Amino acid sequence: MAAEADRSGDPRRSDPPAVLAAALEAYLAFDATGRVVAWNPAAARGLAEAESSTIAAARVVEALGVKMCWPVTELWLIDHDRQLLTCAARHTQPGRRLRDFAVNTLEPGAALPGRVCTSGTAHWIPDLSTDPGSPRSRAAARIGLRVAVGVPLCTSRHILGALCVYGDRVEDPEDTLLGLLSGLAAQIGQYVERRRAEELAIELARTKDEFLSMVTHEIRNPLSAITGTAALLEDELDDLTRDEQLHYLRTITRNAERLTVMAEDLLDLARLESGHLAINPAGTDLCTIIRQALQGTPTDDKNLTVTVRLPEHLELHADPHRLRQVADNLLSNAVKYTPAGGTVTVSATTDDTGQKIIWTVTDNGIGIPAAERPRRFYRASSALERRIPGTGLGLVIARTIIECHHGTIVLADHEGPGTTFVVELPTLRGRSVSST
Numbered sequence: 367m368a369a370e371a372d373r374s375g376d377p378r379r380s381d382p383p384a385v386l387a388a389a390l391e392a393y394l395a396f397d398a399t400g401r402v403v404a405w406n407p408a409a410a411r412g413l414a415e416a417e418s419s420t421i422a423a424a425r426v427v428e429a430l431g432v433k434m435c436w437p438v439t440e441l442w443l444i445d446h447d448r449q450l451l452t453c454a455a456r457h458t459q460p461g462r463r464l465r466d467f468a469v470n471t472l473e474p475g476a477a478l479p480g481r482v483c484t485s486g487t488a489h490w491i492p493d494l495s496t497d498p499g500s501p502r503s504r505a506a507a508r509i510g511l512r513v514a515v516g517v518p519l520c521t522s523r524h525i526l527g528a529l530c531v532y533g534d535r536v537e538d539p540e541d542t543l544l545g546l547l548s549g550l551a552a553q554i555g556q557y558v559e560r561r562r563a564e565e566l567a568i569e570l571a572r573t574k575d576e577f578l579s580m581v582t583h584e585i586r587n588p589l590s591a592i593t594g595t596a597a598l599l600e601d602e603l604d605d606l607t608r609d610e611q612l613h614y615l616r617t618i619t620r621n622a623e624r625l626t627v628m629a630e631d632l633l634d635l636a637r638l639e640s641g642h643l644a645i646n647p648a649g650t651d652l653c654t655i656i657r658q659a660l661q662g663t664p665t666d667d668k669n670l671t672v673t674v675r676l677p678e679h680l681e682l683h684a685d686p687h688r689l690r691q692v693a694d695n696l697l698s699n700a701v702k703y704t705p706a707g708g709t710v711t712v713s714a715t716t717d718d719t720g721q722k723i724i725w726t727v728t729d730n731g732i733g734i735p736a737a738e739r740p741r742r743f744y745r746a747s748s749a750l751e752r753r754i755p756g757t758g759l760g761l762v763i764a765r766t767i768i769e770c771h772h773g774t775i776v777l778a779d780h781e782g783p784g785t786t787f788v789v790e791l792p793t794l795r796g797r798s799v800s801s802t
Contacts, residue, residue, distance in 0.1 A: 450472065481516070488516065494511055514532045591621040670709065670710055712728075726778075
């Protein structure tokens with residue numbers, strides 16, 4: 367690393383081989399050939415014994431900062447719900463004041479963490495004071511930080527965030543250190559993904575309990591309507607006009623369909639828990655799917671204004687049945703939660719690159735409280751509390767379907783009443799689609 371010795375006793379500040387060897391030996395374990403085989407026990411324990419992923423992140427950056435003597439270490443994670451990067455953990459050398467450098471959120475692509483997450487590659491800034499166009503680099507230079515290194519937290523399928531370290535002297539890139547940090551980041555990424563999966567499993571179990579309780583309540587209304595209407599038809603069939611008979615038959619059909627939706631949601635929840643939600647991709651036109659869903663979503667009884675902005679075709683490689691399931695859910699939610707006389711807007715288009723489809727569903731209904739939004743895609747909604755029929759599981763299932771297609775679904779910031787759901791899907795044909 368550094369070419370000259372430092373009298374401060376900092377183990378990073380002697381000749382380069384000694385500095386790197388000391389740092390590696392302090393933090394990692396090696397086999398007989400010198401290959402890195404394990405984390406330092408302190409870091410491993412920090413991950414294994416942590417009560418939550420938040421605590422684990424704090425322990426890891428502290429171990430990295432202390433063992434390798436970095437003045438500042440940070441772990442950033444991508445928050446898909448808010449479309450921001452959030453600082454999950456930060457360790458600072460005692461006595462060092464970070465001032466305006468210590469921000470906790472960043473826009474995608476901004477500063478070192480944003481660049482790493484956007485590109486998916488490691489970045490080394492040898493001299494922060496000369497980093498063009500980055501206010502955060504200039505803020506770092508003002509508090510005595512000089513060099514910065516960032517590596518992505520990756521899994522086999524996703525970029526989860528970035529691991530960033532900051533030093534207090536200008537240094538040129540060092541391949542060995544980049545390799546070390548990349549290896550650590552890979553292990554952290556695997557841990558974060560595993561921990562999120564465990565936390566999701568807990569949420570799914572809680573969601574299932576809530577769902578079963580909700581179904582017990584929700585199933586009574588359609589069953590009562592079916593049995594009551596059928597009994598009325600049996601008793602008074604000869605006295606009813608044809609129109610009255612058709613009215614009662616439609617009542618039975620409508621409530622039977624409600625029961626079918628509940629049964630399908632319960633089955634999909636079981637598939638989510640077992641990891642067997644089937645996805646069968648094929649050449650698909652999203653516009654056709656959305657138009658079919660619009661035709662199957664009744665709006666006349668509420669006198670809603672539905673605005674549709676779609677091109678003629680939007681081709682992608684996806685499961686048409688599952689995307690129709692998402693479309694039905696988003697549209698039925700928009701209609702269900704929008705008061706009579708309200709508006710619903712559906713649009714879809716490709717981005718500037720032509721490699722991504724942006725699909726939005728907007729309404730001016732009752733909206734979702736800000737505090738509830740991050741959890742809305744991970745647990746059943748409070749439809750029961752609002753006395754609005756439904757299982758409340760639609761968004762949980764929709765999120766899983768979209769993620770299996772390598773896409774994202776988020777609740778966008780929305781001015782005034784209502785909600786805006788934004789779905790992004792890749793258009794690349796032939797890209798593998800996951801089956802969770």
